[in-house]
Amino acid sequence: MNPIRQFAITMIMERPARKLDLAGHASQLQQSGEVLSKRLGSMMDSDRNRQVLSHIIGIERWSQSRLRVPLGSEFVNDEYDRYRPKRDTSWSDLKTQFHTTRAASVDLVGALQAADVDPATIIKHNNYGPLTIRGWLHYINMHANLESKRLK
Numbered sequence: 001m002n003p004i005r006q007f008a009i010t011m012i013m014e015r016p017a018r019k020l021d022l023a024g025h026a027s028q029l030q031q032s033g034e035v036l037s038k039r040l041g042s043m044m045d046s047d048r049n050r051q052v053l054s055h056i057i058g059i060e061r062w063s064q065s066r067l068r069v070p071l072g073s074e075f076v077n078d079e080y081d082r083y084r085p086k087r088d089t090s091w092s093d094l095k096t097q098f099h100t101t102r103a104a105s106v107d108l109v110g111a112l113q114a115a116d117v118d119p120a121t122i123i124k125h126n127n128y129g130p131l132t133i134r135g136w137l138h139y140i141n142m143h144a145n146l147e148s149k150r151l152k
Contacts, residue, residue, distance in 0.1 A: 001129050009128050017138035022119050025137035026109035032141055033102035036148050040098065043151055045091035052150045053094045056143070058084025060101050063140045066125070067108055067133060070117045079126065105140060 020028065043049055061083035069075045085097055112119075112133060122130045131139065 006129065009131075013128060013131060013135045013138055013142075017132065017134035020134065020137075022109050022113045022134070022137075025134060025141075026106050026113075029102065029109065029137065029141055030106050032145060033099070033106070036144060037095070037099050037102075039148070039151070040095045046152065049151050050087075050089070050091055050094055052147055053091075053098060054085045054087070054089060056147050057094065057097050057101050059143050059147075060105060060140050063136055064101075064105060064108055066123045067112065067136055069123055070121050070133065071111060071115055075124070077124070077126075102144075105137075109137065 017025070040053070058080045062078075062080035065073070065076065065078075065083065085094060089097070117133065119133045121133050123133065123136060125131045125136070125139070128135075128139070
């Protein structure tokens with residue numbers, strides 16, 4: 001990987017992620033999920049909103065699949081598309097799926113803690129290369145927060 005790109009990934013993903021332990025990441029994911037769920041409750045159904053929210057859900061589910069690898073799941077070098085809800089999923093169902101997906105992320109952090117998995121364990125990201133578990137958790141949160149700005 002290009003050293004400049006690797007430096008940028010370290011500064012954007014890994015450096016902020018190191019400030020929290022796994023419990024801190026779980027708390028941050030739970031809090032930001034509650035904030036976004038509340039915002040979703042007041043937003044109208046639109047093609048754009050369904051597209052953005054299904055993207056957020058798909059990326060988070062795909063990330064969960066990577067984070068299950070240290071717990072014994074097989075690493076699958078796939079894309080996020082198969083984790084994304086179907087295009088015809090209703091706005092109401094998408095909001096529910098976001099809530100359950102985020103709760104599953106928080107539960108997954110608990111499982112990683114219970115298994116005493118080292119948060120510095122490296123798992124490949126398709127675009128960003130090797131990320132630590134903490135980097136992945138920061139990525140999930142950062143991605144959802146950034147993408148949610150596109151919701152109207």
